Amino acid sequence: MTGGLLLLAGALLLWPGPAALARQRWRSVVRSADVGLRPALGVPLPAVAATAAGAVAALLSTPLVAALAGGCAALAARAELRRRAGAQEEARLAALVEALTGLGAELRSGRSLDEATRAAVAACADDDSGRALARAVRSPGDGAGEADDGGELGRALGRVAAAARLSARTGCSLAAVVGAVEDDLRARSRHRLELRSATAGSRASAALLAGLPVLGLVMGGGVGADPWRVLTTTGTGQLLLVAGVGLEVAGLVWSARLVRRAVR
Known part of the structure; x- marks a missing residue:
């Protein structure tokens, strides 16, 4: 888990900025x-x-x-x-x-x-x-x-x-x-820019909600519950992991589609 977080942090640091x-x-x-x-x-x-x-x-x-x-x-x-x-x-x-x-x-x-x-x-x-x-x-x-x-x-x-x-x-x-x-x-x-500005709050809320499960895993590991081991090594945990990832992806896709329809 720690190695994966370190790799993710390194990838974010190497990601090109807006100027590039x-x-x-x-x-x-x-x-x-x-x-x-x-x-x-x-x-x-x-x-x-x-x-x-x-x-x-x-x-x-x-x-x-x-x-x-x-x-x-x-x-x-x-x-x-x-x-x-x-x-x-x-x-x-x-x-x-x-x-x-x-x-x-x-x-x-x-x-x-x-x-x-x-x-x-x-x-x-x-x-x-x-x-x-x-x-x-x-x-x-x-x-x-x-x-x-x-x-x-x-x-x-x-x-x-x-x-x-x-x-x-x-x-x-x-x-x-x-x-x-x-x-x-x-x-x-100008109309497209105004619509993007109007939907910026919705996009930020969707991104924040998408990160809450990861925060829950980190908090659970911090108190010693080790939810990652439960999700990856037990049958029930694996089913919950697949269902959670599926719901997470479906929510992100749905929110992105709603924003695109609003911007058009």
């Missing part, structure tokens, strides 16, 4: 929740996490604990991949909004569409978003401006392509239409 994650966010291009966030050998991160956690738990405890640790590690890795993919999509959306700001400014200054598009793409912080914006503006009628995935970025590029088609058909100012799309994207981003 932000730098990685701008260096990589995410096309799905799994692509681009895998180890160098192409093995999915959940499989690596499950294998590592299962191996450590097998050395420190029973095979049942190893199986449960592997499953929980895989679920945690999937949740982390989903969180990083969402953060990177938000970063790409922010880069697209800034590129739209530059495109509108260049068009209002009197530059041609090609020159304004090249300047906006050059100023875009994400190369892939810049190229997609150029396709959406220059070829809005053939669907080339839409992103490969169906996420928020793809819908945003679809609105940009629709704005370019509207300008081409009606002759209205492309700068005005692009500005309207930019305002819409900024409003949507």
Whole structure:
């Protein structure tokens, strides 16, 4: 038990901070929740996490604990991949909004569409978003401006392509239409941030409740009851351990789903 706690503490100390994650966010291009966030050998991160956690738990405890640790590690890795993919999509959306700001400014200054598009793409912080914006503006009628995935970025590029088609058909100012799309994207981003702030308390409560069973084990060991031995060496304890871990995972998944539905 003590060895497992020491390994967990070491892993938390080595976990990259927000600054390192932000730098990685701008260096990589995410096309799905799994692509681009895998180890160098192409093995999915959940499989690596499950294998590592299962191996450590097998050395420190029973095979049942190893199986449960592997499953929980895989679920945690999937949740982390989903969180990083969402953060990177938000970063790409922010880069697209800034590129739209530059495109509108260049068009209002009197530059041609090609020159304004090249300047906006050059100023875009994400190369892939810049190229997609150029396709959406220059070829809005053939669907080339839409992103490969169906996420928020793809819908945003679809609105940009629709704005370019509207300008081409009606002759209205492309700068005005692009500005309207930019305002819409900024409003949507502010709305998502407000919803995340409103649900921050719920997420913190769910995390606190999830840690209470671990605190109970530590307190039980502190008073000499040794609940870990009961849970891992007796038949009744093993059944209770499996049921407790299952209920814990179900509660976390349910609370995360409720928060995601509220944020949408």
